[in-house]
Amino acid sequence: MKKIAVYGKGGIGKSTIVSNLSAALAKRGLRVMQIGCDPKADSTLSLRHGEPLPTVLETVRQKKDAFALEEITCLGYGGVICAEAGGPVPGLGCAGRGIITALEKLETRGAYEIFRPDVVFYDVLGDVVCGGFSMPMRRGYAEEVLIVTSGENMSIYAAANIAMAIENFKGRGYAKLGGLILNRRNVKDEETKVRTLCGDLHTSIIGMIDRSDLVTEAETMKKTVVEAFPDSEMAAAFGELADTVVFRQRTADKA
Amino acid sequence: MRQTAGLISTYSSDEFGICSALYELGGMVVMHDASGCNSTYTTHDEPRWYDMDSMIYISAISEMEAIMGDDEKLIRDLTETALEMKPKFVAVVGAPIPYMIGTDLSAIAAVTEQATGIPCMGFAANGMNYYTKGVSMALEAIVRRFCTGPALRTENLSVNILGATPLDFSLNGSVDSIKDWIRENHMELNACLSMGCTLEDIAGAGNAHVNLVVSYGGLAAARYLKEQYGIPYVAGVPFGERFPVMLAGMLKEAAASGQDLVSYQAVGKNQTPPVPDAPYIGSDSDEGQKNIRYDGEYSGQERRNCQLTGKAQEQKNDSQNKRNVHPQRDKVRISIIGESVFSASLAAAIELDRGISARVLCPLDTEDQLLRECDLRTPEEDDLMEHLLETEIAVGDPMYRVLCRDGQRFYSLPHEAFSGRIYDPVNPNLINRKLEVLSC
Ligand SMILES: Nc1ncnc2c1ncn2[C@@H]1O[C@H](COP(=O)(O)OP(=O)(O)OP(=O)(O)O)[C@@H](O)[C@H]1O
Ligand SMILES: [Mg+2]
Numbered sequence: 001m002k003k004i005a006v007y008g009k010g011g012i013g014k015s016t017i018v019s020n021l022s023a024a025l026a027k028r029g030l031r032v033m034q035i036g037c038d039p040k041a042d043s044t045l046s047l048r049h050g051e052p053l054p055t056v057l058e059t060v061r062q063k064k065d066a067f068a069l070e071e072i073t074c075l076g077y078g079g080v081i082c083a084e085a086g087g088p089v090p091g092l093g094c095a096g097r098g099i100i101t102a103l104e105k106l107e108t109r110g111a112y113e114i115f116r117p118d119v120v121f122y123d124v125l126g127d128v129v130c131g132g133f134s135m136p137m138r139r140g141y142a143e144e145v146l147i148v149t150s151g152e153n154m155s156i157y158a159a160a161n162i163a164m165a166i167e168n169f170k171g172r173g174y175a176k177l178g179g180l181i182l183n184r185r186n187v188k189d190e191e192t193k194v195r196t197l198c199g200d201l202h203t204s205i206i207g208m209i210d211r212s213d214l215v216t217e218a219e220t221m222k223k224t225v226v227e228a229f230p231d232s233e234m235a236a237a238f239g240e241l242a243d244t245v246v247f248r249q250r251t252a253d254k255a
Numbered sequence: 256m257r258q259t260a261g262l263i264s265t266y267s268s269d270e271f272g273i274c275s276a277l278y279e280l281g282g283m284v285v286m287h288d289a290s291g292c293n294s295t296y297t298t299h300d301e302p303r304w305y306d307m308d309s310m311i312y313i314s315a316i317s318e319m320e321a322i323m324g325d326d327e328k329l330i331r332d333l334t335e336t337a338l339e340m341k342p343k344f345v346a347v348v349g350a351p352i353p354y355m356i357g358t359d360l361s362a363i364a365a366v367t368e369q370a371t372g373i374p375c376m377g378f379a380a381n382g383m384n385y386y387t388k389g390v391s392m393a394l395e396a397i398v399r400r401f402c403t404g405p406a407l408r409t410e411n412l413s414v415n416i417l418g419a420t421p422l423d424f425s426l427n428g429s430v431d432s433i434k435d436w437i438r439e440n441h442m443e444l445n446a447c448l449s450m451g452c453t454l455e456d457i458a459g460a461g462n463a464h465v466n467l468v469v470s471y472g473g474l475a476a477a478r479y480l481k482e483q484y485g486i487p488y489v490a491g492v493p494f495g496e497r498f499p500v501m502l503a504g505m506l507k508e509a510a511a512s513g514q515d516l517v518s519y520q521a522v523g524k525n526q527t528p529p530v531p532d533a534p535y536i537g538s539d540s541d542e543g544q545k546n547i548r549y550d551g552e553y554s555g556q557e558r559r560n561c562q563l564t565g566k567a568q569e570q571k572n573d574s575q576n577k578r579n580v581h582p583q584r585d586k587v588r589i590s591i592i593g594e595s596v597f598s599a600s601l602a603a604a605i606e607l608d609r610g611i612s613a614r615v616l617c618p619l620d621t622e623d624q625l626l627r628e629c630d631l632r633t634p635e636e637d638d639l640m641e642h643l644l645e646t647e648i649a650v651g652d653p654m655y656r657v658l659c660r661d662g663q664r665f666y667s668l669p670h671e672a673f674s675g676r677i678y679d680p681v682n683p684n685l686i687n688r689k690l691e692v693l694s695c
Contacts, residue, residue: 100357131324131357138359171369172362 001112002246005122005136005175008148009158013183015043016215017148017238018123022047023226024235024242025119026078033117034080035106037136038125039087039095047076050222055086056102069109077227081115095125096132103135119246128165137166137175144178146206146245149197151182151190156197163201179206181241186211206248207241210234260636264654266619267422267672269380271296272389272472273348274311275420277397278303280454283310283342287329287360288350288382290315299675302426310342321352326363333367333375343454344400345375346393354381374400386422386672387594387620390472394418394448398460398476406461406484412510413443415463415480417488418473419450422672423594425682432686433469436493439687440503448476464510465489467502470596471621481515490596490625491518492686495604498522499687502600517624519603523612587629589613590643592651593670595621599630601650601668601685608690613650616642653678 008014015036022032036043041055056072063071076082085102087095103122106112112120122136136142145166149159159180166177182194182205191208198204210233218228225234267275270286274296277284286296290313297304297311314329329347337345345367347360360377368375376396380389394417414437419430430450437444445463446456466477466488477488487509493499498519505518588611591598595617602613615630616639626632633639640658643649649659652670659665669678 094355096357097355131359134359135357139362139365169362171366172359173365174362 001117001120003120003122003142003144004178004245005124005142005145006148006181007124007128007145007162008181009155010125012148012150012155012158013209014123014148015045016219017181017183017209017241018121019044019046020224020226020235020238021242021245022080022119022121023077023224024239025246026080027226027239028242030118030246031116032078032080033111033115033120034076034082034123035103035120035136036082036084036123037099037103037133038085038123039090039098040125041084041086043084043123044076044080044082046219046222046224046227047080048074048082049077053082053084055084056105057086057088057098060101060105069106069111069114072106072109073111073115077224081111081117083111094132096130096135099124099132100135103141107140128162134165134169134174137169139173142175145175146178146181148181148183149194150185151187151193152185155185156193159197160201163203177201177203178245179204181206182208184209184211206244207237209237209241262657263636263639264652264673267296267300267386268382269384269386269389269392270348270350270382271300271672272386272391272420272422273346273378273380273393274389275301275386275422276390276393276449276472277346278309278311278420279307279449279452280344280397280457281342282344282346282454283312283337283340284346284348285312285314285333285336286348286350287314287316287353287358289313289317289352300422300671302421302671302676302679310340312336316352321356324356324358326358330363330366330370333363334370337367337371337373337375342373345371345373346378346396347375348378349380349382351382354379354383376400385619387471390418390420390422390470391475391620394472395475395479397448397454397457398479401454401458402460402480402483404458404461407459408462408464409443411441411443412465412507413445413463414506415445415460415466415486416447416473417466417468417476417480418470418596419447420470420472421450423470423472423597423670424450425669425671425679427679427682427684429684429686432684432688433467433493436499436503436687437467440506442503442506448473461486465506467491467506468596470594471619471625473596474622474625477515485513487513487515489516489518491603492597492600494601494685494687495608495690496688497607498600498604501607519599520627522603523606587612587614588646589648589650590616590646591668592616592618592633592639592649592655593668594619594672595625595630599625599627602627602630604685604690614646616651 006014006018022034025032034044053074059067059072073081073083085099087098122142124136128134137145147159147162149155212234214225214229214232214234218225221228226238229235274284347364349360364375364377378392424430434444446452446460461484466486468474468477468488468490469492480486489505489509491502493502502518505516509516591602598615605613616633618634643658648664650666650668652673653667654674656665669682
């Protein structure tokens with residue numbers, strides 16, 4: 001089982017990329033689980049074609065411990081196991097603490113043993129603003145963190161912050177930084193800027209995704225690009241990135 | 256009103272359960288919490304505090320440390336103090352603040368261990384769970400950590416006691432009486448988790464033939480010891496006169512068969528009145544568990560395996576002859592409020608010795624298999640009050656008396672985890688003796 005946490009600035013394209021990776025890997029016959037770690041609970045939307053899925057935290061709030069794993073998971077496109085942590089209503093409670101509890105509940109409900117996924121993706125909200133958002137990178141969860149970034153300054157700052165959190169936790173047995181994914185916004189000197197960031201963080205770009213209207217089009221169809229436009233160049237790009245993410249050797253990272 | 260205790264006290268929390276379970280083991284226990292009211296653990300809920308030293312500390316987390324997530328200060332303090340005090344282990348225990356800010360105590364323990372070379376464990380307590388959960392976490396962690404070597408089984412049948420803390424058993428000699436009772440029944444005491452026991456004893460817990468689980472807090476450790484060493488467990492506390500005889504037989508039976516038993520499930524379950532030689536048959540209510548069976552006799556093969564001595568066998572037969580009463584469960588007359596294994600054992604003892612049916616009202620953490628069919632889980636004060644109306648007699652901590660209706664008979668059985676040390680001098684030891692000491 002390979003567990004990967006995907007971080008990055010808000011709105012940078014994490015959920016889009018993770019969902020397409022899940023879909024591409026499912027097409028390759030792998031069993032994938034995607035866990036949205038975001039109170040918005042929209043990570044797996046395109047995999048489940050907009051079908052509603054009760055969030056883990058809402059279910060726990062209503063039913064305490066009297067619920068089954070099936071109530072907080074569903075099978076999306078290609079049999080991808082979807083789960084959404086959920087969280088408090090905006091402006092109240094503690095979203096970070098919510099992520100911890102949601103991930104613990106999934107674990108104690110036996111999600112990993114019962115589904116036995118080959119790959120688990122944690123799609124984690126924006127920046128690592130508090131303890132709860134480091135949960136997916138803690139021991140027992142993801143072994144590897146991927147950061148999605150564009151060449152925009154805000155996105156690069158956010159990526160640097162996430163990398164700093166990972167660095168701070170070295171010695172704790174947490175996840176390692178596995179590399180950056182460049183999601184193009186077509187800003188000036190985009191690739192150069194992100195390569196410079198890679199140098200600072202001693203990491204590499206493991207894949208690049210072009211900006212494309214197909215993403216928006218697929219989104220209106222409530223589907224991933226991989227499902228909606230399987231023969232497109234975009235789908236091929238997601239397929240290639242999926243292979244890199246799952247099958248690449250760690251020693252090849254620095255290429 | 257739901258989820259409110261308007262009349263009664265509340266139980267000790269998980270942090271206290273951890274402190275209590277680890278108290279005598281030579282470790283340094285650090286509660287990661289603001290300085291102040293958690294000293295109630297030592298002043299109210301720990302009867303050993305004035306007579307026995309133990310390294311129990313509060314980290315005294317400050318508001319700014321909490322806001323800024325300053326784990327480094329805790330790690331520094333832990334490292335410095337551990338290097339100075341040289342404890343056998345370090346336990347960092349969570350509390351509401353670290354819980355809410357998501358402090359990773361296991362990771363902090365791992366970093367401290369690297370710095371000091373002393374075994375360190377992190378406990379995700381949050382002050383919102385009962386002590387039962389804390390005892391369970393602590394005992395499981397300690398056996399997982401220290402009980403790893405190969406098992407060296409002795410020839411004589413030896414027993415671990417799992418789940419003994421003053422929070423359930425006070426310091427009234429109960430735990431010593433359980434130990435004496437084990438020896439009287441020609442078994443050896445191996446380790447007692449965790450009263451009157453060293454960390455070295457615990458490291459050898461894998462040597463026992465059978466585990467006696469005396470509270471819910473001992474169950475998780477028992478499961479680990481089963482998984483790791485194949486040691487079966489028997490849940491029960493030897494209260495009264497007849498139940499201990501039966502329980503001793505079950506320890507031997509479990510040691511021989513390798514099967515886990517919840518001793519009191521076998522009492523009064525079957526509506527056929529027991530006669531000498533008739534089997535007690537009980538079924539475990541936990542789905543998927545095998546039925547438990549206590550037939551009071553062993554096959555020749557089993558007898559050889561568990562080396563029953565003549566004396567124990569004699570005693571057992573003797574008890575079967577005495578067992579001439581059989582409670583009718585549909586006429587439950589006594590409600591016992593308290594911890595599941597403790598209370599259900601007491602209920603079984605009362606049924607066997609007095610012929611009066613008793614059921615448990617359990618407000619604490621437990622599992623269905625540790626309660627009998629007639630017992631109830633009652634986490635809410637309102638429910639408790641309602642259910643108390645159903646029986647003539649109530650048994651429980653004196654602080655429960657206010658929930659009883661006027662004129663209801665109430666037998667007080669002070670429970671340290673509920674009323675602290677207030678009633679200490681009148682706390683009766685009911686182990687392996689006539690049940691007349693319940694004071695009204
Ligand atoms: N490569 C792309 N080409 C075109 N549009 C894209 C691309 N990647 C993402 N988008 C669009 O950007 C928007 C935000 O994407 P997404 O929801 O995946 O971001 P996110 O990082 O998950 O956001 P949040 O932090 O809010 O969870 C979406 O409308 C998506 O369609
Ligand atoms: Mg998203």
